[in-house]
Amino acid sequence: EAGVAQSPRYKIIEKRQSVAFWCNPISGHATLYWYQQILGQGPKLLIQFQNNGVVDDSQLPKDRFSAERLKGVDSTLKIQPAKLEDSAVYLCASSLATRTDTQYFGPGTRLTVL
């Protein structure tokens, strides 16, 4: 079974630029999550999708972050404009249905904002 795919693996940008990350969840998984993991900390949930609808985006900085999951499969997370404090690893995860299901994580995208 193929795992969660993410791209790119690494990205370096300057502050105020924009960046986008892509995630392809495990086939058949209805729920998709985006996490931000700052160095030395645990992942923090940014947004959760159930199929193509948003379930929870309470911790998403909506003035600069946006995410979509068209057709309920792939998802993109965008940051515009980026700030220095956005430097982190962005992890995508998927699960079969609900939050109580096991989540499967992708390898992450390491973003450096200069």
Place this chain on the structure above:
Amino acid sequence: SQQGEEDPQALSIQEGENATMNCSYKTSINNLQWYRQNSGRGLVHLILIRSNEREKHSGRLRVTLDTSKKSSSLLITASRAADTASYFCATVNSGNTPLVFGKGTRLSVIA
């Protein structure tokens, strides 16, 4: 905010020894999960223990849960160099709120 707090922050042991990591949390939970993260990679789910369970085993892993103390422990027996990683506990609260991770324990197993 982070719900789980792992202890210790870092742990270094010799290969073959047992490693014990602890996690404390603050509010009532639906379940508690342990994940492993190797350097530069995503998280791998290790084990899930529900609030009505007290102990679970998976291979060399043993997890206990004490809801009265709001704490959990992860024991890795007969550790190997490949167990070197960061270990995170994460909780799903009774209100079915998002999975909330702690800051993790960095385990180093020296061959």
